[in-house]
Amino acid sequence: MARTTPFSSHELIPQEERLLIQKSKSSLFIGVPKENIKNEKRICLTPESVHTLASYGHRILIESGAGEASNYSDLEYSKAGAEITKDTKKVFACPMIVKVVPPTFEEIEWMVPGSCLWSTIQIKSRCKAYFEALSNKKITALAFDFMKDKNGSLPAVHALSEIAGTSSVLIAAELMTSLKNGKGLLFGNITGVPPTEVVIIGAGIVAEFAARTAIGLGANVKVFDNSIEKLKRLQNNLPYRIFTSTIQEKLLQKALMRCDVAIGAIRGKHRSPIVVSEAMVDHMKKGAIIMDVCIDTGGCFETSEITTHENPIIVKSGVIHYGVPNITSRYSKTASMSISNIITPFIIDFAESGTLEQAITYESIIRSGIYVYKGLITHKSVADWYDLEYKDIGLFMF
Structure with a gap:
């Protein structure tokens, strides 16, 4: 008498093993330069945020005096776990740069090809040459003021x-x-x-x-x-x-x-x-x-x-x-704390993703803020405004 089985003949054929692919965490080396734009007194990372990032194993290099205009001393940052340097070029040589205003052309020259920039974009005050300079260096640039949460709101813009x-x-x-x-x-x-x-x-x-x-x-x-x-x-x-x-x-x-x-x-x-x-x-x-x-x-x-x-x-x-256009800079410490509270969790999420490619695939908030990806313009409003070639960032997701 034939034995009955609850499985079909197809199910009884050995199948390939499917393994769970986990995102591997990465350790970041973050450079925080001193803002050299007149009247810009804010800083993106407070000592409290530096301490949090350091506790995750990330390395933070801060230019001496970067937080003074917001009443944060070098000593506070040093105690929080940051390294302090007076060498501006050394800070811009870090793989990730975090600053309030977009870098100048000279600062872009100091950046390492393929590095990652986190800043505001201030699109109305940019020029076509700025985006071309980022493209030539194959830089990935993310704007706080473009980042959208799951509800479609702009957390950084909302806070400021x-x-x-x-x-x-x-x-x-x-x-x-x-x-x-x-x-x-x-x-x-x-x-x-x-x-x-x-x-x-x-x-x-x-x-x-x-x-x-x-x-x-x-x-x-x-x-x-x-x-x-x-x-x-x-x-x-x-x-x-x-x-x-x-x-x-x-x-x-x-x-x-x-x-x-x-x-x-x-x-x-x-x-x-x-x-x-x-x-x-x-x-x-x-x-x-x-x-x-x-x-x-x-x-x-x-x-x-x-x-x-x-x-x-x-x-x-x-x-x-x-x-006055940068009205929040008048209250630099409050603004700095607000910006820092917004972007620090995003930086942690970015690192938890493991790689830039995984970040744009799994972290929609981070993906929404990227306007240049490895030198390619990936934000349509930027491309339209400055008549640049546009590439949909969705093409680079996997």
Whole structure:
């Protein structure tokens, strides 16, 4: 009598063994140079982050004085496990470079071919030659401001936007004092005194935190944006309901004529749209403050100009204009801690992947930030903006 079996004849044939392929961890050698751009006081890695990375077995080489502008001493970094050097070229010779602003052409020359760069991209202030220089060195470059999480949000941009929104109100409060050629008003709501009137153009993260801060000081806040969804989100996130409206010229003009502070926080796909014309600024109160937080992408006030931390304001039509693009650098230690908290886990994940190829395959957040992969432009917005050849990074995944 034939024996029965629960297996088919195919299943009884010996099969090839399938082994679980695990990602092998890698040890990183990270260089953190001192920023040589004027007014850039931030640093990407705090001593606490260096200690964390060192505990994972990574080696960190920091240029002497790199953290001084953020009130971090060489001694703090040394105690955290970093090596300190005064040789800038030695730092840029590390296989991985982590810095805030993109490197200069001279710094790119110091970098080792095939190395990895982590920084912001500041795409509007770059030029075609910058990307060509990275390509010639076969460098892989990752931008913090391109990195997207699983929800599609930009963690680094979100964090810095919180600081920019909050600081815009605090700086405006300072500019309103008599010592800063303002009208001598206290930002807020004092018994018997009309509250400060604030107009915010835009309803994104910057606008939300500007509104939160202004409300906390007792100001009356009005927000304008053409996205109803953004206005709804803003209303739901604030402690109580405020005036919101789509951007309608008559309504906006009326609000601007009465306001003490106007904050520009709206961005477009390539350039911030000019929402407030010169004629509208002419009708604003003398001594009013314009904080154009989106000046780095062109600004949404027609009268705005880029200014510096040394000379932060200009006066047009009797209205004080503040147009410093890297506003978060004013609060360098807070900004440094925020950036460091965001990127340190990503660096650890990158190392845990084992290789660059595995990182772009398994780590979608890291993959989303790469705009140059081994010399090839892999971010479409960069390729389109500077008329460069584009390669889909998905082609290099396995």
